[in-house]
Amino acid sequence: MNHLVIMAGGVGSRFWPMSTPAKPKQFIDVLGTGRTLLQLTVERFAGICPIENVWVVTSVKYKELVKEQLPEIPESNILLEPCMRNTAPCIAYVAWKIKQKDADANLVISPSDHLVMDVPEFRRVVCKGLEFVAGSDRILTLGVLPVRPETGYGYIKAQAGGDGDILEVESFKEKPDIQTAKYYLTAGGYYWNAGIFLWNVQTIEKAFRDNEPGIAAIFDSLQSVFYTVEEQRAIDRKFPECPNISIDYAVMERAENIYVFPVSFGWSDLGTWGSLYEQVVKDLDSNAVVGQNVRMVESKGCIVHVPDDKKMVLQGLEEYIVAEENGVLLVCRKTDEQRIKEFSSKL
């Protein structure tokens, strides 16, 4: 059976005050479409697997937000982390749990806060990828064909000489500097790491046993409590013992049999205001405005994200970010967006 695992525990601190620890980016309608990023993510996978095979792993503090935004998902499929331990422990938890009932499950692991423009193409890719990993020990990543020398993403380098749609991975690359990013773009064979992984649950288990036996041992020890009333209490006790480590670092950069599927479906991790700006419809003055009651006067190149009932007139602003949530307003220059964490710390 196919299963979808959505990781929805991030805190989105770069989008303060739109995104806050109390309600991070994935729970927000950042694009002004009427759907939150989490809801868009689930919709994107419609038809890939039955709803009872959709899993959301999140922080215990976001349980109610997930229930509210995804009422169609069984509450027992919402797995709650008592603390943040990055993606590896999160994936191990859900994999160990699924495996217990479905020993031959194929899993798609997906972030909850990215954007895909061409959803039919996305579904085609995911279906094909699931066939590729089913009954095999291959790990498949989706690698987005780069369209600019982006320094904000990690890259996946494919081995030369592959044929067919899916290529073997040579190595994973950290976020490059601009020179390197330009080289990747012109050299070819480098792809943006979209953070989407497809693999059989047995492959996942083996990858953890080989590379992170400590994590494997923790979830082995929890086998008897899965699907019981004891589960949450046991997780709350044992999960914090996991190391804080990403799936990329724990598995991808070490395991063998890793493949990349070069794809092109209009993807963005929406990781910066700049990338959000790119994805929102602009007015004639190049302002990207999310918010029904915002009037731009002689303002250009701004990105504005405020609640629909928030009334504002913004005059004479060029290249600014204006964001409000819960009565907290930020105005800052777009070029200073990497300092937003510093700004938020001032309040």
Next chain:
Amino acid sequence: MNHLVIMAGGVGSRFWPMSTPAKPKQFIDVLGTGRTLLQLTVERFAGICPIENVWVVTSVKYKELVKEQLPEIPESNILLEPCMRNTAPCIAYVAWKIKQKDADANLVISPSDHLVMDVPEFRRVVCKGLEFVAGSDRILTLGVLPVRPETGYGYIKAQAGGDGDILEVESFKEKPDIQTAKYYLTAGGYYWNAGIFLWNVQTIEKAFRDNEPGIAAIFDSLQSVFYTVEEQRAIDRKFPECPNISIDYAVMERAENIYVFPVSFGWSDLGTWGSLYEQVVKDLDSNAVVGQNVRMVESKGCIVHVPDDKKMVLQGLEEYIVAEENGVLLVCRKTDEQRIKEFSSKL
């Protein structure tokens, strides 16, 4: 007896969204002192007359705001205009009413939304002015010694050759252009019209009979209802018949026996964001901020007025106005403040 009449019916549209028709400038703590301009005005006159001789004339829609902000004033001293007719009908109403019980009253007429920095000097001037008009037919205006070539105020020209503190008025001057304002400043003998008038109630009555007999007739016809339960209904019916005319135009520019008292007590009409900016304490980057939870980062020369519980970080703004009230935010360039009415109309 001395009486104080505070005119508090203005709508303050130039300070949107801080000031709105629902709660104009005089009812707002624009300086961040914890007191509204109306409260500061009443305090400024403390000791000039007993509290039962303090009158507030305002619009019927501001009755509750006045009661709330000035609980010490007898409710029957709050006179309510059913519609806006500028200052002349407002002054006639209160003068006719006071005269009926105190035929020899001396009145100080004052706006409710101006600023005076040197309150002891202000009181000295007002006391002396009241002595000057008591039992006489003289009309006294306060004329502020100009300290810059201001084009936003009307001017009073004194006759040459006066001795003593108080001078005869030669003429009233409309708001000048900058050349003329510079001339006034260097020539001397020109004073800013602060809109404060002192006169005996009989002088007021005569001035209306001579110059605006229509207004005099309207309030003559209402004599029998003053201080009765019928008063408000009668005012609601007859007041709208008054012409829409200022006291300057109706009386000051026509009457004789007008004097000016040149004064210097740190006055501002707070008529523009620029004048408000001048009066508020600035930080090291020349930002004038009213609001307890505003953080300025690399911003300069801004004026910010937001509620104390409003949290904001403003980064990289230079020479902007940032104002919020009732969830409505304005950001605009200081140099465009004369267009605020246009901006407000966009929502």
